[in-house]
Amino acid sequence: MTLLDQLPTSAIVEIVERLSPRLYIDFIRHLPAEICLKILGYLDPVSLVSVLQTCRAWYDLAVDRKLWERLYYLEGWKAVQTEIDAWEVRVNTGVSNSIGHLHRMQTSDHHPNKIRAILNNDDDDEDMEMIDQDRLPSIVDSSAASSIFGTPNALQSPRQMLPSLGDMHLDSFTSAKGKAVDWSHGPSSSSASESRAKRKEPGGTPEMSLPSIEAGDTTASMIKSTLWTWDINSSRYRINWKYLYNMRRRLESNWELGKYKTFVLPHPSYPEEGHQECVYTLQFDANYLVSGSRDRTMRIWNMHTRRLVRPPLTGHAGSVLCLQFDADPAEDILVSGSSDSNVFIWKFSTGELVQRITNAHRESVLNVRFDKRVLVTSSKDKTIKIFNRRPLRYGDLGYGPVDAAVNPVGLSVKPYGYEPDLSQELPVKPPYTVIGKLEGHGAAVNAIQIRGNTIVSVSGDRHIKVWNWPEQVCTQTIPAHEKGIACVEFDERRIVSGSSDYEVCIFDAPTGLKVASLRGHAHLVRTVQAGFGDLPYSKEEDAAEAKRVDAEYFRAVEAGEIDHEGDRRLRRSRRVNAGSSRPADVQATGAKVPPGGGGGRKYGRIVSGSYDQSIIIWRRDKEGVWKPAHHLRQEEAAEAAHRQAALTNSQRQGTQLASAAIAVSAVHPGAPQGMQSSPIRDPSSENSQMARIYMAMIDSVVPVGVAALRQALANHPSMLIYHSYLQAAIEREPSPFVRAHLRQVVADGLIAIQNNQSARQRLIARGNSHIQGPVAAAPHLLPGYAGGAMAGSSSAAAAADGSGSDPRHMAYPPALGPQAQASISLHAPLPQPSQLSISPGQGPPPQLPPILQPELPGQNPHQHPRILAPDNPPARVFKLQFDARKIICCSQAPVIVGWDFCNGDPELEEVARFFAAID
Template sequence: METDPVPGSPTRPNLRLQATTFPGYPASSLSPSFKLDEGYSDDTRSQPDKELMPENVMMLPDWVLSQSESDRAELAYSLLRSLSTPALVAVVDRLNPLLHMDPVVKLPPELTSEIFSYLDPRTLLTASLASRSWRARILDSGLWRLLYINEGWKVDMRAIRNFEQEHAEAISPLTRRARPQYSETDLGEPKLKKRVPPTWLASRSNGGDITAEANGLGSLGPDNEGDHHMTDANERRNSTSTAPSSLPQPPSFLQPPVKSSLLIQCPNGTVKVNWVHLYKQRRRLEANWHQGRFTNFQLPHPSHPEEAHSECVYAIQFEGKWLVSGSRDRTVRVWDLETKRLWYRQLVGHTKSVLCLQFDPSPEQDIIISGSSDRSVILWKFSTGKKIHQITNAHADSVLNLKFDDRYLVTCSKDRTVKIWSRQELSVMDEDYPRICKGGGASYPSYIVDLNEIAPNMLEASIANGHIKSLKPYTHLMTVAGHGAAVNAMQLLGDEVVTASGDRMIKVWNIRNGACMKTLMGHEKGIACVQFDSRRIISGSNDNTVRIYDHVSGAEVACLRGHNNLVRTVQAGFGDPPGADEALRLEAQEVENDFWKAQQAGVPVDLGPRALRRAGHYSNTAGSRDPRNISALGAKIPPGGGGSSWARIVSGSYDESILIWHKDRDGAWSIGHRLRQADAAANAARANLSEAARAAVSAQAQQLQAAQTLLALPTGNGTAAAAVPVPAPAPAQAVEEMQDQETNDESPPSHNANPTSDPTGAQETTVVHDGHHPQPGPANAPNPVAANANPPNPQQLAAPNPQTVLPPHRQAQPPSSRVFKVQFDSRKIICASVDPRIVGWDFACEDEEILEACPFFQGL
């Protein structure tokens, strides 16, 4: 460096730099401070970074700023080399905020929420340990609400809004003055060094990070802890050990579980539901389903056996805290699921068995509709049980099933027809007025006007003159005939009605004109039950299978084999996330592409089932994607029907079992758990007994089992051993009387429930036509005490008669537990069977946190 004097001017140093090349910095000459705007900038610092520059930093002279970046870097390096070690550490400490950029702080909350939504919950919880800013964004309630919905779980938004309104706090002026300006959410945590200048704080407070406020964490004040700086996980782990318990903690699916509140308190006094907590509790509930953890209960409560139906229960439906049941004893009963007791008296009006029902407890509807073997349909007021209307002779034979919505009531019958009835007053100008379709299977009453054959001006004149009158509520609109056997089940959804019949066919009808839109075949025997969810049709049959069909193409996409008798009832929940149609279509197309590729490669995929079995391959049609297992092409849903990993199907059968089907890792359906109605009734009754009563039940069961073993042993002369005294739950005479009653029903079945004599299947038309089937034992007789049977009533245990002895051929047999109806929601399964007791499986397992969140959960 040299100093050259300049005449007429003050002396100043002239800096001359040698052309030196350093690694990472290209050699360059001096460049002017002004550059042509070419649409980009070499300055990699963003505007917020520039604002981080403190005001007390020394301003550099212009001649330094005019140098190239590489020259300035070399100058800075030379200056740093001249500093002492403490001064160098201070400079590095001041440079840390510039060198470590936290994207969560830089990006808007909407973008970070979208990014985080692609991560699984476990990864999110791990990432939340990075820093306070990460924790605030990851624990955002809106993010976990999106994750909840994307899992395919449904939620009752009306219940959530009502819950928030009930718990909202009205902030008074005194409370508002007493509240500090800023909520110190991190009070008590170790403080880090201050690295954020006031200018940056001002800009951040103006911009606002509203994520914390959305979580109820309060307004963010001066960030003295330096949330913008990413800390190490070990440091965070040490600091959180001193945090107060009031701080919101991330949910963890590891043990021990982290406690969390269902509500979040906002600074303005309002409360919001904590979706992080809801997600966690729903995940725990689903884990109970998969692992088979449950408790049993029964209706009525074991302490009140007098409230039970006197005969078998054919129909049930539950919603919220209410359950309605219909029985062979000709009554309809309303139960409170919280108390396991009758809500009010039994509803009497039918003269024969109640076979089907549906109810809506909402104040807008407040109705129960039931159908019976007496061919009638009765409407009851749900809140009071008062009969409000009756459709006498609704069909020519037993009413086997019914469904209704706001517009129509649809009934199906053993007389092979389906009928549509209005629920509101209808005029010919209404959209829901039936449109006559000629050439189909629908017939219409004479008072239904064919709008296609009358001119609009004539129609208006006829209405004005009173020649065409409005139809009263529950007026018959049309009759649909097309099945060749009894219509055992049906489902109403939108403008489509899906029916299942003993003729082995499923039909889809248009409810507005009665036209048959498609017919599905595949079952080998009569069909007993059906469900429709707009994408799939699920059915259970007398061929012991549950089958899944694609609604659009009619292709069979799965056949579930696990029962060994008639599948009487089925319900499915697939857990489709929002907008699943396109994803399902692409998934199905991928399976078909694999099929064609396998065929081109010479794999025997297009052979029939018998040829594949001869080749050593046993086809798995429960949803397998193996090209050799594909039985239909052109479906809009993949094999198995698609759905989320939480999907499940619950089916009940005459084999006295209930199967819970889950998806395995390959997406195929497999039996997760097998439940038995008799076991549930025994567990529910045993849970209500005292310790002494339980010991008596166990002793009686062991005694009876030992006696039966001795009776089966041969003696020296080849005869059976003599009878030993064993407790008998009921006299033989009572058993015979009940058997006679079962046989002499008011409308006995015309044939067995599982016919084999007719190869054409015509005799399967009444598979479940009336619900009446001769049983090997009485429906309402006391249960015998056996090792695998229900325990006796506590009143029976009070005074047992150990001297009663029955011959082997007169021993009372346990009543059949044939399952007639099952229904499940997010929390429980409830079953109706030959046993007059209604039993249930509660997967909440009496967990307080799950029970608190369950009112907001809905099914899949």
């Protein structure tokens, strides 16, 4: 250091220049790209993002497609590869023609620069340096590269490439080491890439770039998304795995924070499509949901529109208790089991009943499960039956022993060179023949799961049984719970069960040892689904972790920290272990998985539903202990969904409301002066006696309920002039359900008046100088509206009599009875001051019709029964299912409720179809 202090600055600079290349070696510049990617593959995502911000060369490798695909799967996530392949084909439709056109242009002209000049009018040839770090986030969000490992490389973000054609050079992607390089970033990408191409390869000519999409191409809107990136070498769009990773992180964050939007089936605008009674079972995939009900029907729903795909499937003579479907065209099957002891097989795509297995059991069929080979059913008669799905020949798995084909007495025969083929000689078993019957449970078999050659069943006898179905033998019996078991999940490594003892328990499948007990429910756990988020290396890591926990436990026993014998006696009365690995909490040793079940702790989840009317989402903390992360209640979700639907409907009709309110003044010239010019102005400042009369009427009618307000608006539509005051009175109502319905009544009244006014104007335009009586409204103008809402000469009750699809009829609102009143003209006369001498806050005006009592379910067989809002206790949860983005449950209520963790994010909704559930 003394010597360096004495040297001149020029000498120190020379020393630094000589030492720097030896001290700081950029391995990206010297190593093959394959090795560089192998090195980057050891980084976590956060560190990889830091690499993106280092320099251009590092960035180009850090966005490699295969690199981010591997990171995606290392998080324990899965993707729906079939969906990715299908959408890549769909997105690439029509691209080949554009590419061929560009190639023909280049071949005929032999001058790509000239083509580029035509396509890109940017003449700025100024050299650009590396973009500053503060601008890098935009680069990171908008670019991705392909993999160099046997897959097309050089992907470019469509955010810069559409609809422009001149944003990419091919020369940049054919560098010496085969690295994927993309120079086109930012708003000045065209000029920057052109100048860089000239700088890197003097005398070279940048080649053609991305083809455009014609304006009429239906895929253009899909391509304008960071989800898709352009691959030069294969001339097609590919999925952007980095973007997929970012979106999945966002979705999982919503799960963790409990950010979701709720929805219901049927759609609030079409309540008549719903079940008539409670829903016992459901299953859904990305496009469809099938539900089975006590009303003996099944309904197939479109998950995107929340509407029925076809009329309800009927045929069972009892409640539909269980079902399973596969909408894949190769399978195209729906299986249902009922309390009538029958199992029906339907063609999913058409709803055709193709097979009846009558009297499949002696009592109710409680569960059905199938794979590509067999159909398995369980029943209240304590048995499990196995049916083949394909024709079986002798020798096929499941055909079973053939005693009749073997002669017990040996015969000496001469070999004549012919040996009979028993598979051809013995009869073929047709599909859905009983090929096995499993007996051994002492009570009803409530639930089953099938994986490979293994069936797991749970029963009211408190035991879990594991069966080898081809051999038809029970290989394991686990005394699992203190009370009957209602549900089970099995993933070949773990068994998860829910019971009447209020617990959700996790068992190590190979040993049957209990590794976790989750307590949080206050009643029978009726349904459960688990996803442990296993990583590619989880099995080995879990086995090592289980051995470590066992060793730590035995060490504590030897050290006297734990009394092993006393601990065994106190184990049943001790606090349950929800996954803790501390020696004092361990309840079993020798399992193949650690306490809690192992897997990926970061994103694993268990969702359970109970007769305590709640759903619990269980997540693991940093120590691996399962804890209730969120409590969901289906009645609250239904309320929020209907409130949102009403709000959305009001917003959709917002453009009509103002003109409708103005039309009131034109329809009723007797309205108070000053209100005609400002129909929605708060009338509290008005001193006229007419204003006080209408204010008093509003104060009297709104607290009475929806039917009273509808009747009052039918008799006195001029109340709508005082729109602001009416809305303020509605907001004072304590019940959100009642508020939603009251707001909908007001909106319908305004729209009806607007439609009436439009009809009047049309008649006037046709030459009618005078209109006698009321004019019918045009309900077809309203989206999702099938008629009967205070229109024309129809009675005010037409909207409540069940004759049409009324958005007010929801799953949880008060059921409004039909009115037997005479038809009331929309132009009812205004009340006179002498007829209504009341003050605000007093009883209803004398002219108000009698208040209609809510109709009880069953009084009108044509009306969809609904749960009365005042008497709507929370309903028991019967069945739930979750996938990557949502949870859906069914219960004692006839409505199906869901929680969507995309939370209305359009980017998440676009990409969520590619996400598979945590399992």
